[in-house]
Amino acid sequence: MERKKNYFAGPSVMPVEVLKQLSNDLVDYQGxxxxxxxxxxxxxxxxxxxxxxxxxLRELLGISDDYDVYFLGGGATLQFSMIxxxxxxxxxxxxYIRSGxxxxxxxxxxxxxxxxxxxxDGKEGGFTSLPDPKQVKPSANSSYLYLxxxxxxxxxxxxxxxxxxxxPLIADMSSxxxxxxxxxxxxxxxxxxxxxxxGPAGATLIIMKKSMLERQNSNLTAYFDYKLHAKxxxxxxxxxxxxxxxxxxxLDWIKANGGTEGMLERAKxxxxxxxxxxxxxxxxxxxxxxxxxxxxxxxxxxxxSEELEAKFVEASKKxxxxxxxxxxxxxxxxxxxxxxxxxxxxxxxxxFMKEFERTNG
Amino acid sequence: MERKKNYFAGPSVMPVEVLKQLSNDLVDYQGxxxxxxxxxxxxxxxxxxxxxxxxxLRELLGISDDYDVYFLGGGATLQFSMIxxxxxxxxxxxxYIRSGxxxxxxxxxxxxxxxxxxxxDGKEGGFTSLPDPKQVKPSANSSYLYLxxxxxxxxxxxxxxxxxxxxPLIADMSSxxxxxxxxxxxxxxxxxxxxxxxGPAGATLIIMKKSMLERQNSNLTAYFDYKLHAKxxxxxxxxxxxxxxxxxxxLDWIKANGGTEGMLERAKxxxxxxxxxxxxxxxxxxxxxxxxxxxxxxxxxxxxSEELEAKFVEASKKxxxxxxxxxxxxxxxxxxxxxxxxxxxxxxxxxFMKEFERTNG
Numbered sequence: 065m066e067r068k069k070n071y072f073a074g075p076s077v078m079p080v081e082v083l084k085q086l087s088n089d090l091v092d093y094q095g096x097x098x099x100x101x102x103x104x105x106x107x108x109x110x111x112x113x114x115x116x117x118x119x120x121l122r123e124l125l126g127i128s129d130d131y132d133v134y135f136l137g138g139g140a141t142l143q144f145s146m147i148x149x150x151x152x153x154x155x156x157x158x159x160y161i162r163s164g165x166x167x168x169x170x171x172x173x174x175x176x177x178x179x180x181x182x183x184x185d186g187k188e189g190g191f192t193s194l195p196d197p198k199q200v201k202p203s204a205n206s207s208y209l210y211l212x213x214x215x216x217x218x219x220x221x222x223x224x225x226x227x228x229x230x231x232p233l234i235a236d237m238s239s240x241x242x243x244x245x246x247x248x249x250x251x252x253x254x255x256x257x258x259x260x261x262x263g264p265a266g267a268t269l270i271i272m273k274k275s276m277l278e279r280q281n282s283n284l285t286a287y288f289d290y291k292l293h294a295k296x297x298x299x300x301x302x303x304x305x306x307x308x309x310x311x312x313x314x315l316d317w318i319k320a321n322g323g324t325e326g327m328l329e330r331a332k333x334x335x336x337x338x339x340x341x342x343x344x345x346x347x348x349x350x351x352x353x354x355x356x357x358x359x360x361x362x363x364x365x366x367x368x369s370e371e372l373e374a375k376f377v378e379a380s381k382k383x384x385x386x387x388x389x390x391x392x393x394x395x396x397x398x399x400x401x402x403x404x405x406x407x408x409x410x411x412x413x414x415x416f417m418k419e420f421e422r423t424n425g
Numbered sequence: 426m427e428r429k430k431n432y433f434a435g436p437s438v439m440p441v442e443v444l445k446q447l448s449n450d451l452v453d454y455q456g457x458x459x460x461x462x463x464x465x466x467x468x469x470x471x472x473x474x475x476x477x478x479x480x481x482l483r484e485l486l487g488i489s490d491d492y493d494v495y496f497l498g499g500g501a502t503l504q505f506s507m508i509x510x511x512x513x514x515x516x517x518x519x520x521y522i523r524s525g526x527x528x529x530x531x532x533x534x535x536x537x538x539x540x541x542x543x544x545x546d547g548k549e550g551g552f553t554s555l556p557d558p559k560q561v562k563p564s565a566n567s568s569y570l571y572l573x574x575x576x577x578x579x580x581x582x583x584x585x586x587x588x589x590x591x592x593p594l595i596a597d598m599s600s601x602x603x604x605x606x607x608x609x610x611x612x613x614x615x616x617x618x619x620x621x622x623x624g625p626a627g628a629t630l631i632i633m634k635k636s637m638l639e640r641q642n643s644n645l646t647a648y649f650d651y652k653l654h655a656k657x658x659x660x661x662x663x664x665x666x667x668x669x670x671x672x673x674x675x676l677d678w679i680k681a682n683g684g685t686e687g688m689l690e691r692a693k694x695x696x697x698x699x700x701x702x703x704x705x706x707x708x709x710x711x712x713x714x715x716x717x718x719x720x721x722x723x724x725x726x727x728x729x730s731e732e733l734e735a736k737f738v739e740a741s742k743k744x745x746x747x748x749x750x751x752x753x754x755x756x757x758x759x760x761x762x763x764x765x766x767x768x769x770x771x772x773x774x775x776x777f778m779k780e781f782e783r784t785n786g
Binding site for chain 2: 066068070072073075076077078083084087088090091096097098099101102103104107110137138139140141142144145169172173176177259263264265283284285286287300301302303304305306307310384386387392
């Protein structure tokens, strides 16, 4: 069976080698006589795999012992609540850089729990730009500054990150983590749903500076208490076992393919192929995004009319291409080019775009 | 490869037919050219599977249209917080029947968010008994009455449920749901982590009476808002796709094996085999539990000494038997006999127990 070309924004394409290994080991994990799905999370079979997963994760991203690393459930959306519950302290504000749908949702939840200051608001400009990282300065009484490293719907991505000094910097990296090296030390917390570059939906990666826990609000219930999760290495309650196992295999795949540097090369090459087509025909293809902050993960573009966009989606499906319709909230077209998407599938899309222009331009 | 005999308390044994089908369809779902893990949760491939899952779920448990049914992440532990956040209203109390570790954890979280009344407290008796359901009456100013239908650590299970009249009844059924028919109409909310009888860890089943949403506290952030989840059929944010897919297949398996009535027969037969051994040798095997509320899912028992218990665990491992050590908080021995555990594996355990007594009694 030929594989579809998968440009979904998430859940999204996974390395076929990982899918095959999951399939292979699913009924009987490494000859142990049971599935990883059936093993207690308090036993060696799960724990050995989990420890290896965390070790590879730390190695690939260069995470020091100053940070805890573990997984939770509930997706990034749950973190939108948990972050202000834990860290937005009474009498302070939280700075949110509102750069698109996802940081906006995070800010909306925070505003229900405390005072929010929009350091930057891209709403008026249709979420097509970002502030200069060098200019970003948190408020004087800020509990933390929050940003989303890549906005999947707007298709914009931070190329560098601000230096917020003593004020903790928190980032939602759901959609571009492990697509490039990250200066982890700049951040007090990095988190992300795993369902783009890391594996199947169901787990949220948490990378938290240990000293951050001293700033935590008190009297939190169990699941909301990062301190409790950190103390238990993410195993306070039953973790999302399958997602973690799959993430472990994806990390092995990333390591075998050049690590985060290798992923960055791939991302530059792949996104370059599509942006080149867009820039090569400005009368037919339009990128709404400030070129300085174009996302390497989610390339959004428009055609001269909505009719042509609909036709483009229909025609792409006939070529075995999935997920090219833009998000329902903004329309247009979008190609998500996560780590696991083969270069050939991006070449095929570039070719298809040129051909579509030739016959419809 | 011979399958281990798996008595883990959760994550736990799954039907081997389901594991095989997951393995079979993992790389290429039904010839569609991609994995279920790679499909957008906004597309037909996932939605068709999800709709079938919910339909079978409603059919098997006899859930009327008065209820919403969906899945969340974060496990039962997250619900310990969400339930009081949503339904414990200012100026009222929540009645908690504290029957063991799990209801105790739920009550502890609720007590951080409002007033909790322990309608029944089994702590002094070591969590070995339950109140008579016919006698249970909620407090006059009660927002809801909460119980855990089966306590995995104590090994006690409600055989019938109280009638709480106008006061909403909420039950954590994580560890015995789908092991028997349930009078759903008695409950305003039933929920449970799926990692015992329903599938792999990572999803929490929510069954909520629609009228319950009118009682919800206001100004909740997005993930905590049951109304938002209900409105979006559990797809407000990315759901735990793999766990849901596996649950769907487990439900098909339950349906093919006699539904909840069939599961009850199995559970009676299997737990009977072990309780018979215990009752047949009261000088060697001791059940700490009130016989009227013995769990059919988790059979806990003691031997004459801790040394013998340790020896029992070691010897059982040599026979390919996993998970017979009691929970670390209470010691002793425990055999979990969830739906998917084959009858033969329970017969083997009964035989092993008798043999162990013969050589060590």
